[in-house]
Amino acid sequence: xxxxxxxxxxxxxxKLEPTRENKIKEAPYTALPHEDVYHPNQIAxxxxxxxxxxxxxxxxxxxxxxxxxxxxxxxxxxxxxxxxFSAGQYLSVRxxxxxxELTRPYSISSSPKMALEGYxxxxxxxxxxxxxxxxxxxxxxxxxxxxxSAPQGVFTYERLRDAKTIVGIAGGSGITPFRxxxxxxxxxDEDCSLILLYGSRTVKDILFLDxxxxxxxxxxxxxxxxxLSADDGGEEQGFITADLIKKYAPEGAYSIFLCGPQAMYEFxxxxxxxxxxxxxxxRHELFGEYRNPEKELDYPQEAVGQKFKLTVIVCGKATEIExxxxxxxxxxxxxxxxxxxxxxxxxxxxxxxxRLISGNVYVPKRGDGRRLADLKYGYVHPCMTFPLSDVVxxxxxxxx
Amino acid sequence: MNxxxxxxxxxxxxxxxxxxxxxxxxxxxxxxxxxNIPGGCATSFKRGRFxxxxxxxxxxxxxxxxxxxxxxxxFDSVGAEIDWRYEHTMYRTIVKGEGGYDCVMQAGRExxxxxxxxxxxxxxxxxxxxxxLNDKCDAALDYVEKKNGNPNxxxxxxxxxxxxxxxxxxxxxxxxxxEMPEKAKTILTTxxxxxxxxxxxxxxxxxxxxxxxxxxxxxxxxxxxxxxxxLALCDIIYKNGGEIRYNSExxxxxxxxxxxxxxxxxxxxxxYAKEIISxxxxxxxxxxxxxxxxxxxxxxxxNAREFGISVATIYLGLDAxxxxxxxxxYTVFVANDANPRLQNDNRMEGGFYIVNCLNQVIxxxxxxGTSMMFFTMPVYGSDVPKDLKPQDYKKYKNDLAEKYIxxxxxxxxxxxxxxxxxxxxxxxxxxxxxxxxxxGTIYGYRTSGWDNVVMRSTAQVKDNxxxxxxxxxxxxxxxxxxxxxxxxxxxxxxxxxxxxxGGK
Numbered sequence: 001x002x003x004x005x006x007x008x009x010x011x012x013x014x015k016l017e018p019t020r021e022n023k024i025k026e027a028p029y030t031a032l033p034h035e036d037v038y039h040p041n042q043i044a045x046x047x048x049x050x051x052x053x054x055x056x057x058x059x060x061x062x063x064x065x066x067x068x069x070x071x072x073x074x075x076x077x078x079x080x081x082x083x084x085f086s087a088g089q090y091l092s093v094r095x096x097x098x099x100x101e102l103t104r105p106y107s108i109s110s111s112p113k114m115a116l117e118g119y120x121x122x123x124x125x126x127x128x129x130x131x132x133x134x135x136x137x138x139x140x141x142x143x144x145x146x147x148x149s150a151p152q153g154v155f156t157y158e159r160l161r162d163a164k165t166i167v168g169i170a171g172g173s174g175i176t177p178f179r180x181x182x183x184x185x186x187x188x189d190e191d192c193s194l195i196l197l198y199g200s201r202t203v204k205d206i207l208f209l210d211x212x213x214x215x216x217x218x219x220x221x222x223x224x225x226x227x228l229s230a231d232d233g234g235e236e237q238g239f240i241t242a243d244l245i246k247k248y249a250p251e252g253a254y255s256i257f258l259c260g261p262q263a264m265y266e267f268x269x270x271x272x273x274x275x276x277x278x279x280x281x282x283r284h285e286l287f288g289e290y291r292n293p294e295k296e297l298d299y300p301q302e303a304v305g306q307k308f309k310l311t312v313i314v315c316g317k318a319t320e321i322e323x324x325x326x327x328x329x330x331x332x333x334x335x336x337x338x339x340x341x342x343x344x345x346x347x348x349x350x351x352x353x354x355r356l357i358s359g360n361v362y363v364p365k366r367g368d369g370r371r372l373a374d375l376k377y378g379y380v381h382p383c384m385t386f387p388l389s390d391v392v393x394x395x396x397x398x399x400x
Numbered sequence: 401m402n403x404x405x406x407x408x409x410x411x412x413x414x415x416x417x418x419x420x421x422x423x424x425x426x427x428x429x430x431x432x433x434x435x436n437i438p439g440g441c442a443t444s445f446k447r448g449r450f451x452x453x454x455x456x457x458x459x460x461x462x463x464x465x466x467x468x469x470x471x472x473x474x475f476d477s478v479g480a481e482i483d484w485r486y487e488h489t490m491y492r493t494i495v496k497g498e499g500g501y502d503c504v505m506q507a508g509r510e511x512x513x514x515x516x517x518x519x520x521x522x523x524x525x526x527x528x529x530x531x532x533l534n535d536k537c538d539a540a541l542d543y544v545e546k547k548n549g550n551p552n553x554x555x556x557x558x559x560x561x562x563x564x565x566x567x568x569x570x571x572x573x574x575x576x577x578x579e580m581p582e583k584a585k586t587i588l589t590t591x592x593x594x595x596x597x598x599x600x601x602x603x604x605x606x607x608x609x610x611x612x613x614x615x616x617x618x619x620x621x622x623x624x625x626x627x628x629x630x631l632a633l634c635d636i637i638y639k640n641g642g643e644i645r646y647n648s649e650x651x652x653x654x655x656x657x658x659x660x661x662x663x664x665x666x667x668x669x670x671x672y673a674k675e676i677i678s679x680x681x682x683x684x685x686x687x688x689x690x691x692x693x694x695x696x697x698x699x700x701x702x703n704a705r706e707f708g709i710s711v712a713t714i715y716l717g718l719d720a721x722x723x724x725x726x727x728x729x730y731t732v733f734v735a736n737d738a739n740p741r742l743q744n745d746n747r748m749e750g751g752f753y754i755v756n757c758l759n760q761v762i763x764x765x766x767x768x769g770t771s772m773m774f775f776t777m778p779v780y781g782s783d784v785p786k787d788l789k790p791q792d793y794k795k796y797k798n799d800l801a802e803k804y805i806x807x808x809x810x811x812x813x814x815x816x817x818x819x820x821x822x823x824x825x826x827x828x829x830x831x832x833x834x835x836x837x838x839x840g841t842i843y844g845y846r847t848s849g850w851d852n853v854v855m856r857s858t859a860q861v862k863d864n865x866x867x868x869x870x871x872x873x874x875x876x877x878x879x880x881x882x883x884x885x886x887x888x889x890x891x892x893x894x895x896x897x898x899x900x901x902g903g904k
Binding site (some may be wrong): 399 | 624633646683793820
């Protein structure tokens with residue numbers, strides 16, 4: 001039976017080479033194009049540029065402590081258009097403050113449609129002692145050039161995953177991604193509804209109140225409930241509790257989206273637990289910079305108050321700096337003027353992924369976003385890593 | 401400081417294997433990677449409490465400690481230890497509709513023949529004859545190698561005629577000659593998608609070597625996703641004094657006056673080497689080679705070639721176990737039609753896709769009470785609609801994902817969508833972003849009829865006009881595939897080591 005293959009002529013083997021040679025001969029001797037000419041590469045580049053050079057074009061002052069900056073593409077610096085994004089994403093903003101080089105993630109507060117019209121908005125609120133927010137509020141003026149990342153992050157509505165109704169829980173400047181989402185819903189860019197529980201101290205602290213009221217009037221897919229802790233001028237007074245969520249949540253399934261300060265997460269997370277929701281229906285925005293590791297139960301207390309030597313190797317060049325036990329490796333590098341790659345600064349995105357060559361470190365469990373093999377081979381996310389001894393790390397160069 | 405023996409451009413599988421070998425041989429090695437982590441497709445990413453594998457379902461040709469095959473040896477020989485896990489069911493294949501079928505193929509030759517016989521009674525002997533052609537090809541290749549690539553033509557014709565037939569005919573032609581029943585033919589060639597070329601064009605020798613590699617060893621995968629494989633090789637590079645730079649895209653290749661390559665520019669810095677090994681596809685290398693007359697043949701060859709397939713992938717983290725959902729298999733192939741050519745041509749209409757559940761092989765691949773699935777659709781970068789705009793991309797990829805998930809729910813009678821806790825969707829756009837390949841190809845150059853792996857191997861010296869610039873990876877001489885990429889990396893490194901150090 002096996003002999004049937006003898007129907008095929010083995011001499012066809014001899015035709016292979018001439019056929020191929022002929023194909024090559026007939027091909028043009030013309031320069032190969034850069035991959036950016038291909039359509040999938042163009043879409044990738046448009047959505048994920050390495051860097052976006054922007055310029056401040058307008059500033060809306062809410063108060064001395066809260067301003068909204070409108071940023072447009074800086075054509076002179078090579079950025080033709082701002083990248084489109086999904087409501088809920090953030091930009092990692094690059095700042096140089098004195099000798100300190102750093103990045104900070106800020107949620108885009110404008111809508112995706114506005115990006116198509118040529119601009120982003122970032123709403124910055126002063127954080128007591130916050131290096132970046134103070135710098136921006138006091139220094140950015142019309143015409144200031146700003147370098148930012150591509151839109152990042154996964155705090156977005158995903159229709160195959162999330163319930164059709166989102167119960168948004170915002171605290172303070174955590175309102176910004178929800179402003180973007182509310183507009184995206186109104187514009188038909190996201191097909192869901194948003195019931196927004198917005199926690200502020202007093203009526204005076206509520207951001208975008210008039211805009212939100214106007215939005216409510218234009219679409220029944222958005223509803224705002226102000227929850228005020230120190231004033232009775234809102235729909236609700238007090239804090240965002242399980243009962244309050246139940247009061248405003250719809251009959252059927254809903255997804256909770258949370259964005260706010262860490263203190264809010266700590267309080268609201270406990271309230272949400274009481275609702276017995278499936279994990280898939282609870283989504284957190286980035287936790288943010290992690291401070292005070294010593295408050296964790298598994299933190300080795302003998303390290304408290306210590307100062308260590310941190311050796312940073314970038315492209316084979318070593319720099320020796322100091323790092324306090326309660327400062328992340330990333331912050332120590334930035335303070336020393338070493339610009340290190342970073343986006344989320346919450347341990348999650350892995351953009352700062354670096355190799356720990358030697359030394360002991362502490363990584364808080366809550367913010368440990370490393371992959372399994374990273375643990376096996378000793379890699380860390382410097383934005384979520386504290387030294388417990390002298391440390392040597394190999395850090396990728398900042399990609400500008 | 402900026403002078404090396406070897407610069408490897410790109411830390412994909414081929415580049416990592418090459419750099420691990422050259423550094424272990426004592427050569428001063430620099431590995432440059434444009435992304436911030438190694439691996440190319442061989443990596444992982446996290447969403448919530450899930451860690452996903454971006455593109456791999458399984459490696460062939462691994463073997464075990466007791467019975468090592470090529471891939472096991474590649475890692476073992478440089479001292480990298482991998483926690484390999486194995487799967488011995490090759491695949492379940494479902495063809496919908498009238499004349500369709502639903503059958504399961506087991507690994508191991510006898511078990512595979514038995515599975516085929518069960519699906520198509522009476523086909524066992526023909527299947528055996530077909531599969532054993534691979535052994536005849538292996539014997540012929542051993543002979544050619546023994547003769548240092550210059551075999552006696554008479555010996556070839558009289559002793560290795562079947563090799564010559566397999567090497568010069570498509571899978572379809574060989575199966576037709578063997579009078580394989582139609583149904584057996586399509587079940588047998590279910591894996592064609594792993595090579596991205598339908599069976600009427602796919603070189604028979606190439607297909608046989610891939611198929612038997614899975615059949616003989618089963619499939620293997622690393623416990624900690626492919627990130628484990630990549631970091632294991634990085635570890636070897638570091639241990640042997642090699643250097644790795646991330647976020648360091650090569651923007652230019654620099655040449656000597658005699659046309660040999662002198663070095664590269666990365667991160668604005670000029671870096672020089674005696675040998676350059678490129679894991680980056682030739683198109684991109686040549687596009688970055690300015691002010692030099694590149695060899696005519698090399699440029700024409702790159703222009704003659706078509707880009708290989710990319711994939712669209714859906715990654716799902718589910719908040720129920722596989723058992724609760726009703727998933728029983730590791731790999732399921734689903735098609736609207738049994739014919740590979742139709743599967744290929746109707747790929748954008750949901751004609752062909754593969755579904756995997758990693759928990760079937762690695763039960764704790766995701767937390768207790770959860771499971772992971774991934775859907776893989778072989779598609780070309782050129783399949784992305786020409787009029788698709790960046791702002792419509794999110795809708796496009798979600799529509800695509802929904803179509804396939806709903807189809808699979810219907811086929812299997814299960815509910816997936818209600819359990820989605822995490823979802824990520826990749827398309828050729830995603831691979832274009834992370835790999836930087838033209839059209840987001842992950843398979844390099846298409847192993848078309850004329851550009852099959854047999855001829856790539858035979859012509860490799862002629863094809864490479866710049867003698868100290870070598871290519872490794874999916875676009876290399878062995879064609880695409882996770883395993884092949886490692887193999888070209890190792891083999892190329894050995895040649896480079898020989899050129900620089902002499903001796904064996």
